[in-house]
Each structure stands twice: as C-alpha cells, then as structure tokens.
Amino acid sequence: TQLLEQSPQFLSIQEGENLTVYCNSSSVFSSLQWYRQEPGEGPVLLVTVVTGGEVKKLKRLTFQFGDARKDSSLHITAAQPGDTGLYLCARGLGGYQKVTFGTGTKLQVIP
Amino acid sequence: DTEVTQTPKHLVMGMTNKKSLKCEQHMGHRAMYWYKQKAKKPPELMFVYSYEKLSINESVPSRFSPECPNSSLLNLHLHALQPEDSALYLCASSQDRLAGRPTNTGELFFGEGSRLTVL
Numbered sequence: 012t013q014l015l016e017q018s019p020q021f022l023s024i025q026e027g028e029n030l031t032v033y034c035n036s037s038s039v040f041s042s043l044q045w046y047r048q049e050p051g052e053g054p055v056l057l058v059t060v061v062t063g064g065e066v067k068k069l070k071r072l073t074f075q076f077g078d079a080r081k082d083s084s085l086h087i088t089a090a091q092p093g094d095t096g097l098y099l100c101a102r103g104l105g106g107y108q109k110v111t112f113g114t115g116t117k118l119q120v121i122p
Numbered sequence: 123d124t125e126v127t128q129t130p131k132h133l134v135m136g137m138t139n140k141k142s143l144k145c146e147q148h149m150g151h152r153a154m155y156w157y158k159q160k161a162k163k164p165p166e167l168m169f170v171y172s173y174e175k176l177s178i179n180e181s182v183p184s185r186f187s188p189e190c191p192n193s194s195l196l197n198l199h200l201h202a203l204q205p206e207d208s209a210l211y212l213c214a215s216s217q218d219r220l221a222g223r224p225t226n227t228g229e230l231f232f233g234e235g236s237r238l239t240v241l
Contacts, residue, residue: 055232109178
C-alpha cells in the first residue's frame with residue numbers, strides 16, 4: 012500500500028509559469044522531506060518540514076506542511092528549465108529509518 | 123558533488139554472474155540504505171543498516187546480499203539475478219543516533235546510483 016500519494020503525476024509547463032505539486036497521506040506524520048531527482052542521478056534533499064502549518068522557502072520554491080500534518084505542497088514560482096526533474100516527497104517510519112517515498116511528480120519545464 | 127560515492131556507475135551482468143555494488147560515505151553517518159528504482163517509479167527501500175547491523179530487510183530475495191564492513195562502507199552482493207532486477211540501485215546515508223538518542227529525521231543523502239542491466 013502506497014502511503015504517500017502525489018499529484019499530478021506528470022506536469023509539462025512553459026518557462027516562467029507557476030506550478031504546485033501535492034503530497035497527501037491518510038495518516039499523520041511528524042516530519043516530511045521533499046527531494047528532487049534529475050535523470051541518472053540520486054535524489055537530492057530540498058527541505059524538511061516538521062510543524063503543522065509550517066512554510067519554508069528555498070529561492071523560488073515554497074514548501075508548506077498542512078495544519079493536520081497529513082499533506083504537504085511544493086509551489087514553484089516562475090519555473091525554469093533547471094527545475095526539470097522528478098519531485099518526491101518522503102517520510103520516515105519506525106524511528107525514521109524506514110524512509111518511504113511518494114509516487115512522484117515528473118516535471119518538465121520547456122524553454 | 124555528492125558525499126556518498128557509488129561504484130560502478132554502470133554494470134552489465136549475465137544471470138549466472140556474481141558481482142558487487144559498493145557505496146562509501148565519510149559524513150560520519152551511522153545509518154546506510156540500499157534502494158532500488160525502476161524507470162519512472164520512486165525508489166523502493168531494500169535494506170537499512172544501523173551501526174553496521176542490518177536493521178531492516180524489506181523481504182528482498184536472497185540473490186541480493188548486503189554487507190556493511192564498517193561504518194563508512196556498504197556493499198550489495200549480486201548473484202543469479204534476473205532480467206527484471208535491472209534497475210538503478212541507490213545508496214543513501216543518514217544520521218541515526220547521537221549519544222544514544224534518536225536524531226534521525228529521515229533526511230537521506232544519496233549517491234548517484236549504479237545502473238544495473240541483467241542480460
């Protein structure tokens with residue numbers, strides 16, 4: 012059973028557009044990570060959110076943790092071709108060792 | 123540059139071969155992971171080592187055999203693999219415990235992966 016559902020699965024947009032990616036779970040989690048993975052590379056950690064309602068910004072990326080800590084979103088402003096990649100949310104279970112990933116959102120930003 | 127190094131970057135092997143994937147980290151992390159990733163899918167957890175002891179095995183077939191010789195190294199020994207085992211194999215590390223208390227927040231640091239093709 013997949014614990015973390017992401018939407019949309021695929022997104023193809025023009026450079027300069029804004030977008031939002033969602034990560035949803037039926038259960039509460041105490042922290043959540045967002046990663047970006049480029050083709051042929053390993054995922055790279057972008058951010059960790061811990062507190063319900065928390066908002067973190069990383070340049071043009073804004074991450075939000077839902078008040079009930081069951082969902083999270085990633086908003087990208089003025090997307091650039093360098094933002095192209097697979098975006099993954101992840102959570103740790105069992106003392107955080109069992110880190111499982113969401114279904115993923117594949118983003119393509121067209122110049 | 124990633125601080126988790128995986129070798130080889132690419133590996134092609136036959137179903138009767140024995141080969142190994144290697145992973146090394148020098149961040150002082152005490153938890154190390156193997157993930158398998160098929161095309162267009164998220165990484166799937168295979169094994170977790172904590173303080174050089176196997177702590178999680180996600181019901182992985184015995185043709186995959188992990189080994190953690192010391193706190194910096196993690197190997198994955200491969201024997202009698204099937205074509206469907208072809209995938210990107212990712213190694214990761216994370217902080218686990220510090221002075222006996224859990225500090226692991228689930229933040230993983232990945233290598234670039236080893237692309238395995240089984241013929």
